[in-house]
Amino acid sequence: MPEPSTAGTAPRSLAEALRARDDAALAALLRARPDLLNPVPGDVTQLATRAGTRASVVRALEHLDRFSLQCAEALAVAPDPCPYEALESLLTGVAPDGGDDRPAAADAVRAALPGALRTLRDQALVWGGPDAVRLVRTARELLAPSASRPSPTGLGPTVAEATAGMSPGRVQEIVLAAGLPATHDPVSAVSALTALFTDGERMSALLDEAPAEAHQVLGRLVWGPPYGEVTANPTPPVRWLRDRGLLLPASTRTVVLPREVALHLRGGLAHRTAEPVAPPVAAAREHRPQLVDANAAGQALAALSTVEELVKYWEHTGPAVLRAGGLAVRDLKRTAAALDTTESLAAFWIELAYAAGLLASDGEADERYAPTPAFDTWTELPPAERWSALAAAWLPATRTSALAGEQDAKGRTLSVLGPDLDRSAAPEVRRRVLELLAALPEGGSADPDALLARLAWERPVRGTSELRARLAHWTLAEAELLGVTGRGALSAPGRALLAHEDPGPLLAPLLPEPVDHVLLQADLTAVAPGPLRRPLGDVLAVLADVESKGGATVYRFTPGSVRRALDAGRTAADLHAFLAEHSRTPVPQPLSYLIDDVARRHGHLRVGAASSYVRCDDDAVLGELLADKRSAGLGLRRLAPTVLAAQAEPGALLDGLRAMGYAPAAESRTGDVLVARADAHRTPRRAAPVPVPDGPPAPDATLLGAAVRAIRAGDLAATAVRKEPAPSAAASALPGELPRTSAAETLATVQAAALTGSAVWIGYVNADGAASQRVIAPVRVEGGFVTGYDHTADEVRTYALHRVTGVAELADDQV
Numbered sequence: 081m082p083e084p085s086t087a088g089t090a091p092r093s094l095a096e097a098l099r100a101r102d103d104a105a106l107a108a109l110l111r112a113r114p115d116l117l118n119p120v121p122g123d124v125t126q127l128a129t130r131a132g133t134r135a136s137v138v139r140a141l142e143h144l145d146r147f148s149l150q151c152a153e154a155l156a157v158a159p160d161p162c163p164y165e166a167l168e169s170l171l172t173g174v175a176p177d178g179g180d181d182r183p184a185a186a187d188a189v190r191a192a193l194p195g196a197l198r199t200l201r202d203q204a205l206v207w208g209g210p211d212a213v214r215l216v217r218t219a220r221e222l223l224a225p226s227a228s229r230p231s232p233t234g235l236g237p238t239v240a241e242a243t244a245g246m247s248p249g250r251v252q253e254i255v256l257a258a259g260l261p262a263t264h265d266p267v268s269a270v271s272a273l274t275a276l277f278t279d280g281e282r283m284s285a286l287l288d289e290a291p292a293e294a295h296q297v298l299g300r301l302v303w304g305p306p307y308g309e310v311t312a313n314p315t316p317p318v319r320w321l322r323d324r325g326l327l328l329p330a331s332t333r334t335v336v337l338p339r340e341v342a343l344h345l346r347g348g349l350a351h352r353t354a355e356p357v358a359p360p361v362a363a364a365r366e367h368r369p370q371l372v373d374a375n376a377a378g379q380a381l382a383a384l385s386t387v388e389e390l391v392k393y394w395e396h397t398g399p400a401v402l403r404a405g406g407l408a409v410r411d412l413k414r415t416a417a418a419l420d421t422t423e424s425l426a427a428f429w430i431e432l433a434y435a436a437g438l439l440a441s442d443g444e445a446d447e448r449y450a451p452t453p454a455f456d457t458w459t460e461l462p463p464a465e466r467w468s469a470l471a472a473a474w475l476p477a478t479r480t481s482a483l484a485g486e487q488d489a490k491g492r493t494l495s496v497l498g499p500d501l502d503r504s505a506a507p508e509v510r511r512r513v514l515e516l517l518a519a520l521p522e523g524g525s526a527d528p529d530a531l532l533a534r535l536a537w538e539r540p541v542r543g544t545s546e547l548r549a550r551l552a553h554w555t556l557a558e559a560e561l562l563g564v565t566g567r568g569a570l571s572a573p574g575r576a577l578l579a580h581e582d583p584g585p586l587l588a589p590l591l592p593e594p595v596d597h598v599l600l601q602a603d604l605t606a607v608a609p610g611p612l613r614r615p616l617g618d619v620l621a622v623l624a625d626v627e628s629k630g631g632a633t634v635y636r637f638t639p640g641s642v643r644r645a646l647d648a649g650r651t652a653a654d655l656h657a658f659l660a661e662h663s664r665t666p667v668p669q670p671l672s673y674l675i676d677d678v679a680r681r682h683g684h685l686r687v688g689a690a691s692s693y694v695r696c697d698d699d700a701v702l703g704e705l706l707a708d709k710r711s712a713g714l715g716l717r718r719l720a721p722t723v724l725a726a727q728a729e730p731g732a733l734l735d736g737l738r739a740m741g742y743a744p745a746a747e748s749r750t751g752d753v754l755v756a757r758a759d760a761h762r763t764p765r766r767a768a769p770v771p772v773p774d775g776p777p778a779p780d781a782t783l784l785g786a787a788v789r790a791i792r793a794g795d796l797a798a799t800a801v802r803k804e805p806a807p808s809a810a811a812s813a814l815p816g817e818l819p820r821t822s823a824a825e826t827l828a829t830v831q832a833a834a835l836t837g838s839a840v841w842i843g844y845v846n847a848d849g850a851a852s853q854r855v856i857a858p859v860r861v862e863g864g865f866v867t868g869y870d871h872t873a874d875e876v877r878t879y880a881l882h883r884v885t886g887v888a889e890l891a892d893d894q895v
Contacts, residue, residue: 123794156223161212192356234304277340363524376571377590380563406498437768504774525568652679683745
């Protein structure tokens, strides 16, 4: 269907087209292109000028879908202005007078074309009536083909553009070789050649004369790129094409296929394939929604456990902050080993905890990463609320952990928690991926390739589409890790998250209740049949090592883990009582023996600072130490029957003796046993990182309304009809400018307006030297100031009279 006609006279400029819009349409433009609002344009002319700037047009083109962009690309290679029927022909390949034998594939294009053109109009990329559709000049320059920048259509320059600079004699030679009569000037010769190449019947007759090899040459260039290299002595087929202008010289060794010839060979198509319809995203597999939610809940529980384990791993001695910011590779590897995961997954969990405000740098001289006070608050929340906090931080985050390890434009490696991991498109891609999953039936998972094809159609601009594809891949993986999806399908909590609702109430029934018991086994292990309540989990994490995770966590008791609990201030009696209280099975005898044996030897040796020393009531044990070759590096020597001095520091001496199989205890200067519980380090209060926005923020309704009123008022001031000025003032005014008036004339005019209640048009220069034109209704003139209602600003304002450059009365039908 053709584009509907617009009532009234066709606009002569983009500014006129924008001026003819109603307030709702103007607000829609500002909402779609928020960069136009900074600062608010003074009038419609300023708005049109800003909408045509290169940076703003590039941004608008990046947000077009593939078919809308194809329409813009077709307009860039069409005559300016382009009738609607000609644009339709470029996209369907059917001439406007093609009759009823149009191919069926063109029906979808014809159906989608009005909507795509409406999108371009709404974003001020296209203006003009149906008989003269115009692409804004900047967009045409960006999309039109040139030697240095090929067109996305694959078309080359027109005959007129390709022959510019060619000698008149050579142009006449081409005209004669093409079977056309000679002309009296190059302009008419080029016109004749263009007319030949755009005449289907004559072009077909000319190409029928071409050798078969010439058709092969044209076939290689017809869909682009249209440029080809030739030798100094080209082959006969190339020479035949070049002599008749079917190939024109672009340089000494390059020829180009003119646009008109390519369009004839393509059947009038600007693109090989028009894509008016977005690729569908169907459910590749369907699962029971209950199964999806159960899988997602399991992943959510694992995510909570991993994040908590990570932050606790950093709470005593967190990794140092690199000088350039971020985490060192060796620290990432250590953290990945501690979490028993890969470095890429460790990077994701670190960045997630950072985005949620649970981790930050402490800001001290020896700057390190550590938990924030918010972590302590977070750990006290119910599991569903803790997960909601993580998911709410993940969805809008611009930091992209998957980029860690890659190199930036300057060849520098990007580090986890570093300053260059923000990608402003990430939140929009995440949300769009989840929206596409939400559009499927409940329990339906999508084919990743279909998702990527849809995203590529929605944002096809090269350079942005590649990043969006990678972000979509990462989103699918991260959503599964976090439990937003289960088995590739969006879970019920994920749908709530997408709808800006609290997912906690939906997740809570899916999570198992924390248990307050374990099952002790004879092989020195304990099985936790579910998530443990916090006091039990904290103590057990010190007393035993995690051996395996899953629905049931397996802990293993070792001499080292028992010694760790004793170092933390627990006694053997405490540990026996703790296990007896929280085990649903009897405490195995091997575990009791292990605790008693480690406790009996714990503290038998005492280490203090001398540099350091070893003290023991049993001199035979000290004799064994001196005789053991493994102690040579500690620098031990006997000071007394029960005391050995060492050259090593106390900490190194403790580690060395433990490596030899002993269980020493540290003691203070007074001889008391030191409890080796490390104090948990916390940063000062820190705010979570703020996402980096993708351009200006979306304006709200209040800002849009105020901006539209300001633009309308400014336009009124700029276009208001004035009464004829005095001859002296008119002589001093340039066309279209406010006439200059003297101070006396200015004062008299505004005083008269205040008395009569009429409005005047003034020119004003503020304290910063910025000039503006305003329509005001003076209500008071005194003390060198005029106060009145400013129609431009839609409020009462006061202006200094000495800054008023000129004043004019408005015509009776204005304001």
